[in-house]
Amino acid sequence: YGFNLGGMGTLTSRVDYTYQTKVFNDPQNAVISMQPGYGLLNARLVWDAAQGGWQVSLAGSNLTDKAYYSTEQNLLATYDAVTGQPGRPREVLFAVRKAF
Numbered sequence: 001y002g003f004n005l006g007g008m009g010t011l012t013s014r015v016d017y018t019y020q021t022k023v024f025n026d027p028q029n030a031v032i033s034m035q036p037g038y039g040l041l042n043a044r045l046v047w048d049a050a051q052g053g054w055q056v057s058l059a060g061s062n063l064t065d066k067a068y069y070s071t072e073q074n075l076l077a078t079y080d081a082v083t084g085q086p087g088r089p090r091e092v093l094f095a096v097r098k099a100f
Contacts, residue, residue, distance in 0.1 A: 009050040015043045026074040033074035033082055038066050053099030065090040
């Protein structure tokens, strides 16, 4: 949603939530390689100046700092291990842009 700030520009906000149900990461549906369901909360706030081409933004992803795996592989039969790539932790980004 955008909010007109008159001569000061525009303020735009966004909040989104995504949910992934549980997923089995192998054909056998082994419990050890199951990724439980998880949700991610993201938000962004952007200020666009009325003049001068300036933009300032503050964004955050995985704001609840949920621990999850983006991929997982069951290697128990071959290497006696289950491996996976952790999902991204909470991240915050502050950016300033100038259009010429």
